[in-house]
Amino acid sequence: MFGKPSRTGRVLQYLALAGYLIFLGFPLVWLLSTAFKPPRELVRLHPTLIPDNPTVQNFVQAFTEQELGRAALNSLQVSLASAVLTVLVAMPASYALARFRSKLGTAALGWVLLSQLFPFVLLIIPIFLVLRQVGLANTHAGLVLIYVVWALPFALWMLQGFVRNIPRELEEAASVDGASRVQVLRRVVFPLLAPGLVATALFSFISAWNEFFFALVLIKTPELATLPVALARFVGIEGTARLGPLAAGSLLATLPSLIFFAFMQRRLSSGSLAGAVKG
Amino acid sequence: MLPTRFRRLAAATAVAVVGLGALTACGDSGGDEATSGPAKLRFLSLAWQKESLQVNKDLVAKWNAEHPDIQVEYVQGDWNSVHDQLLTSFEGGDAPDIVHYEASAIGEFSKQGYLADLSGLVSDDLKGQIDQGVWDTATVDGKITGIPFLLESQVVIANKKLLDAAGVAVPPADGGWTWDEFQGNAQKLTKPGQYGVAWALKSPTNRVLNLALNYDGKFFYTDGGRTEVRVGDAEKEIPKRIHDMIYTTKSASPEALGMSGADTLPGFFGGKYAMLPGSVSLRQQMVEQAPAGFEWVTLPPVKGLSAKQAANPQTLSVSADSKHKKQAAQFLEYFLNPTNMAALAKGDWLVPTGKQANEELVKLTAGKQGWDVAADSAADLTVAPFQQADGYPEWKTKYATPALQQYFANKITLDQLGTQLVDGGKQVLR
Numbered sequence: 001m002f003g004k005p006s007r008t009g010r011v012l013q014y015l016a017l018a019g020y021l022i023f024l025g026f027p028l029v030w031l032l033s034t035a036f037k038p039p040r041e042l043v044r045l046h047p048t049l050i051p052d053n054p055t056v057q058n059f060v061q062a063f064t065e066q067e068l069g070r071a072a073l074n075s076l077q078v079s080l081a082s083a084v085l086t087v088l089v090a091m092p093a094s095y096a097l098a099r100f101r102s103k104l105g106t107a108a109l110g111w112v113l114l115s116q117l118f119p120f121v122l123l124i125i126p127i128f129l130v131l132r133q134v135g136l137a138n139t140h141a142g143l144v145l146i147y148v149v150w151a152l153p154f155a156l157w158m159l160q161g162f163v164r165n166i167p168r169e170l171e172e173a174a175s176v177d178g179a180s181r182v183q184v185l186r187r188v189v190f191p192l193l194a195p196g197l198v199a200t201a202l203f204s205f206i207s208a209w210n211e212f213f214f215a216l217v218l219i220k221t222p223e224l225a226t227l228p229v230a231l232a233r234f235v236g237i238e239g240t241a242r243l244g245p246l247a248a249g250s251l252l253a254t255l256p257s258l259i260f261f262a263f264m265q266r267r268l269s270s271g272s273l274a275g276a277v278k279g
Numbered sequence: 280m281l282p283t284r285f286r287r288l289a290a291a292t293a294v295a296v297v298g299l300g301a302l303t304a305c306g307d308s309g310g311d312e313a314t315s316g317p318a319k320l321r322f323l324s325l326a327w328q329k330e331s332l333q334v335n336k337d338l339v340a341k342w343n344a345e346h347p348d349i350q351v352e353y354v355q356g357d358w359n360s361v362h363d364q365l366l367t368s369f370e371g372g373d374a375p376d377i378v379h380y381e382a383s384a385i386g387e388f389s390k391q392g393y394l395a396d397l398s399g400l401v402s403d404d405l406k407g408q409i410d411q412g413v414w415d416t417a418t419v420d421g422k423i424t425g426i427p428f429l430l431e432s433q434v435v436i437a438n439k440k441l442l443d444a445a446g447v448a449v450p451p452a453d454g455g456w457t458w459d460e461f462q463g464n465a466q467k468l469t470k471p472g473q474y475g476v477a478w479a480l481k482s483p484t485n486r487v488l489n490l491a492l493n494y495d496g497k498f499f500y501t502d503g504g505r506t507e508v509r510v511g512d513a514e515k516e517i518p519k520r521i522h523d524m525i526y527t528t529k530s531a532s533p534e535a536l537g538m539s540g541a542d543t544l545p546g547f548f549g550g551k552y553a554m555l556p557g558s559v560s561l562r563q564q565m566v567e568q569a570p571a572g573f574e575w576v577t578l579p580p581v582k583g584l585s586a587k588q589a590a591n592p593q594t595l596s597v598s599a600d601s602k603h604k605k606q607a608a609q610f611l612e613y614f615l616n617p618t619n620m621a622a623l624a625k626g627d628w629l630v631p632t633g634k635q636a637n638e639e640l641v642k643l644t645a646g647k648q649g650w651d652v653a654a655d656s657a658a659d660l661t662v663a664p665f666q667q668a669d670g671y672p673e674w675k676t677k678y679a680t681p682a683l684q685q686y687f688a689n690k691i692t693l694d695q696l697g698t699q700l701v702d703g704g705k706q707v708l709r
Contacts, residue, residue, distance in 0.1 A: 039567045043541075045549025065332055066355075121363065128371040137373065213360070217367045220321070220375075222354055232357040236327045240541050 028254070034247035035059070042243050058244035059252075062234075068249050070223065071230035076256055078140050078215075078226060079208040082147035086155050086204035087197050089148065094159035095189065099168075109160070112153040120213050128217060138220045146214050151204040158203065162196030163189070202264050209257050227253050317350045318603040320610060323365075323375035325356050325593075328563065331626030338619055342610060349606045351377075369393040369598070376601040377610065382416035382427055383591045383666050389419035395597040396422035400608035405615065408633035412661040417594050425594030428615050429623065430630040432559050432580060432656035433489055433588055434649070435461070439574035441468055441553040452651040455579030455586060458493070458520055465530040468553035477535035477543040477552035478521055483683040484675045485589075488665050490517045493583030498700070499664040499671070499708075506668050508704025510697035516583065518686060519693055526689055536687050548573060556581075559653045563628040566648060577649025580656050588656075589663035592632055630657045670707040678703025 005013065029049070034042065036054040041047075062068050097105050127146060128137060136142030166189060174184045212228040219225055231253060234246035326335045332355075339353045354375060356364060361380060368374040369388065378385075378394075388394050401423065406414070409427060417425035442449060445467045450456055456464065465475030480486070488498055496514035499506055524531035532552055535543050540557045541564060547555050548570055555561065565575045580586045595615070597607040613619070620636035621643060630653045631637050637654050644650040665671050682699035685691045691699070 040570055043544040043548060043564070043568045044570075045545045045551065047545070061329065065329065124363075124367055125370045128367055128373075132371060132373065137371075213363070216360055216364055220354070220373070222352075232360060233327060233355050235357060235359055237358045240539070242327070242329070 031247050031251050031254075034243060035251045037244060039244060058248035061242075062245040062249040062252075065245070066230045066233055066249070067222075068227065068230055068252065071225050071227045072252065072256065074140065074224060075209055075227040075253075078143050078147065079205045081140075081144045082151065082208040083201040083205035085144065085148045086151045087201050090152060090155040090159050090200055091193070091197065093152075094156050095163050095185075097156065098160040098163035109157070112156055116153050124213070124217055127214075131218065137218055138224065140219075140224060143215060143218055143226075144208075146218070147204070147208040147211065150211075150214075151207055155200045155204060159193070159196050159200055162193055162199075166192045198264050202261060205260055205264075206257060317348050318606045320349065320351045320377060320601075320603055320607055321354055321375040322351050322377040322610075323354050323356045323361075323379060325358050325361060325379045326623075326627070327355075327357065328627055331623065334622045334626040338614055338622075342613055346610075349603070349610060351610055365393075369600075372600060374598040374600060376598055376603060376607050378596045378598060379593065380425070380596065381591055381593050382425060383671075385417065385425045385594055385596055386419050386667070388596075389422065389424040393599055394424035395599045395601065395604050396424060397426065397597060397608060398423045400597075400604060401426060402612055405612060405633075408617070408635055410632075410634075413590050413592055413632050415662040416590050416592060416666060425596040426611055426615060427590075427592030427594050427632045428620055429593040429627055430590055430632055430657055430660055431592075432630060432653065432660055433486065433556060434559050434580055434652055434656060435554050435556050435578040436547075436561055436565060436649075437554045437576050437578055438547065438550065438552075439576045441473070441550065442576070445553075449576050450579060452579055452646070452655045455582050457582050461581045462520065462524060462528070462530070465524060465554065466528055469528075469530040473550060474532040474535075474552050475530040476524060476554045476556065477532045477538070477546060478525070478556060478687075479538040479540045479543045480521075480536050480684070480687050481539045481542075482680060483687060484679040485591075487517055487521075487683060488663065488679075489589045490581075492587040492589060492661070492663055493517065493581070493585060495584055497664045499668040499704075501664070501668075506670075506704075506708045508674070508701050508708065510700050515693055515697065518683065518696065522687060522689075522693070525687065536684075544568060554578070559630060559649070559656065560628040562649050562653075577652040579652050580659060586656075586659040588660055589666060590660035591666060593629070630654065630660075632657070669709055673707045674703050677707065 033049050033051060035058055036056070037051040038053055038055045038057065041051055041053065097109060131137040131142045131146075136145060170188050170192075171184050174188045175181075179187065210228060211226075212232065215226040215229050216232075219229070227249075231246065231249050234249065235241045322339065324335050326332050336353055339351050343350050356379070362384065365374065365378060365380070365388065369391070374393065380388075385394060398421075405426070413427050413430070414423065417423060417427050437449070439449070445464075447464045447467055468475035488496075491498065491514055494513045494516040496511075496516060498508055498510070498514050500509050501507075521531065525533050525536070532546070535546070535552070540555075540561060543552060543555055543557075544564060546552050548568070559577075562577060565573075569575060580588060595611055597604050597611070601607055615623075615633070617633055617635035617639055620631045620633045621640040624631035624636065624640055625643070631640060637657060641650055641654045646654075668674075679700055682691070682696050682703070685699075686693065686696040
């Protein structure tokens with residue numbers, strides 16, 4: 001349909017791609033640069049991208065003052081648990097919503113979407129009271145529970161879309177071949193749903209990893225604090241911040257997310273291919 | 280292939296379930312406090328500067344070592360989210376025993392009964408250390424619901440070399456310039472590529488209302504139980520003078536208008552601005568971030584009819600729900616003794632409210648790095664009408680800040696500014 005691009009066209013394509021990558025990557029590069037700058041280089045009239053006197057002092061400060069290592073571990077535990085549980089709960093529910101259509105199902109989906117519109121501030125006090133009542137306030141389990149509930153509506157919407165894209169005929173063909181319903185689900189639906197499950201897991205991991213407000217309000221014990229809460233402590237009155245340690249901490253905070261994303265993205269691609277072959 | 284995937288899923292499920300169980304077990308802090316054993320106090324601190332953090336943690340550790348029967352747990356909060364955090368904690372009945380915040384913000388919590396009355400729990404010695412005007416900022420309906428301990432004042436930080444080059448002499452700590460002198464000197468310091476002053480006015484309301492007290496500008500007037508905003512000549516004086524510096528004499532940089540305090544530092548260090556009106560705590564950034572060889576000096580607050588400014592001290596309060604109010608007050612007496620208060624103020628580069636602490640701090644620092652100026656400025660800090668007006672935060676956000684921004688951007692006249700501020704007051708004040 002499209003002809004082979006000319007040499008000039010190809011060069012322009014690469015230039016555009018490079019420009020886009022620079023645009024996307026610049027904040028990360030600037031974060032990297034700031035994280036290694038000593039205080040006197042942070043407020044220059046003509047700032048440089050490469051620090052003149054790079055230092056790791058910002059990292060030392062970030063870790064010694066706020067115990068970011070422990071906070072990162074807390075965040076990792078909470079985010080992984082949230083991602084796995086969200087997928088486990090959303091998978092059967094989304095299948096049911098997609099395959100057994102009814103007015104109730106449609107209404108349920110509408111309600112699920114509507115529930116996303118409630119602002120955090122409106123919900124936080126009742127949630128706090130309920131969690132306290134059941135002994136889950138100030139626990140990671142309580143936080144995971146909230147994150148799963150919070151991520152579920154979107155996860156359901158996303159996954160039920162993936163389920164609908166799997167042709168019913170495949171399931172019917174497997175049934176005709178003698179597969180039981182469980183076998184159909186295990187051998188046909190689940191492999192084709194893998195990319196959706198990976199995308200859902202990614203979504204819930206990242207939303208839990210970045211979440212600040214619930215973690216701030218629900219967790220009281222310093223040892224249980226998550227990374228976004230620990231990072232916020234480098235910001236002072238009226239927006240003033242300790243830029244060096246904040247940049248160092250933020251840089252480290254992006255790493256697990258990037259690694260998890262890179263790992264899962266590979267799964268996402270392989271899952272897509274597997275689905276294509278099956279289809 | 281498929282069975283392998285299922286084994287992985289099963290393994291992931293098992294890990295999640297076991298993990299969640301483990302998290303529940305390790306995350307549960309125990310909830311209910313033991314009925315015997317030491318009293319346990321949770322102290323939510325908002326210290327965030329490196330030195331200040333260290334001083335806070337050291338003092339708590341020292342207290343804990345010396346008082347096995349009253350143990351304090353240091354919990355760090357942050358200024359940006361502390362209000363929501365506290366509101367939820369108070370509503371949920373799980374607030375920290377000791378709360379660090381600021382006078383203008385604790386009024387709301389005091390009125391809702393969340394904070395204990397410390398009047399009978401604080402010693403006369405501590406009460407006598409702090410001026411009544413400063414106590415008033417943390418007193419609501421006759422109840423002291425916070426101990427004011429650190430003060431912020433507005434001073435002027437100047438580039439010493441540029442002052443010398445322009446022949447502008449540095450005034451003594453107790454003899455600041457008048458506004459006329461300040462404006463005249465800003466003019467002398469203005470030349471191509473260099474402005475005399477950078478007024479960082481991204482959030483102008485607090486600064487304008489603070490400085491308005493120089494000319495007795497109150498903005499908020501209460502008659503017969505009803506509060507209203509009035510903008511007369513006294514209230515107009517400071518906005519007008521700043522506006523004149525930007526647009527008439529052009530001695531103040533127009534580009535600084537959209538900046539917050541710290542944003543002006545690169546230009547200041549680069550010689551683009553000669554003077555920075557700002558908080559006394561800005562000195563810390565001078566020490567940490569000024570280039571080698573950069574000479575800076577702290578000038579005293581500028582004077583109108585007086586050098587008065589609004590005092591909005593940082594405070595330490597005790598929760599009304601705390602089971603250990605007496606012990607909390609005991610800890611606060613220790614935490615805020617003159618030596619400790621001086622150390623806390625030094626760590627945050629702020630002015631201690633206690634007279635003895637202030638003297639100790641000047642002695643300790645030999646008055647260098649502007650500590651003499653900071654100490655003297657404490658005498659001019661007082662409670663301002665806007666700090667006690669219900670609805671001030673809403674008026675500030677919805678009406679005053681946008682109106683002042685428009686005025687300083689030269690989009691409305693001084694009279695239009697006055698009208699907008701008064702009309703805004705009618706909308707939100709009761």
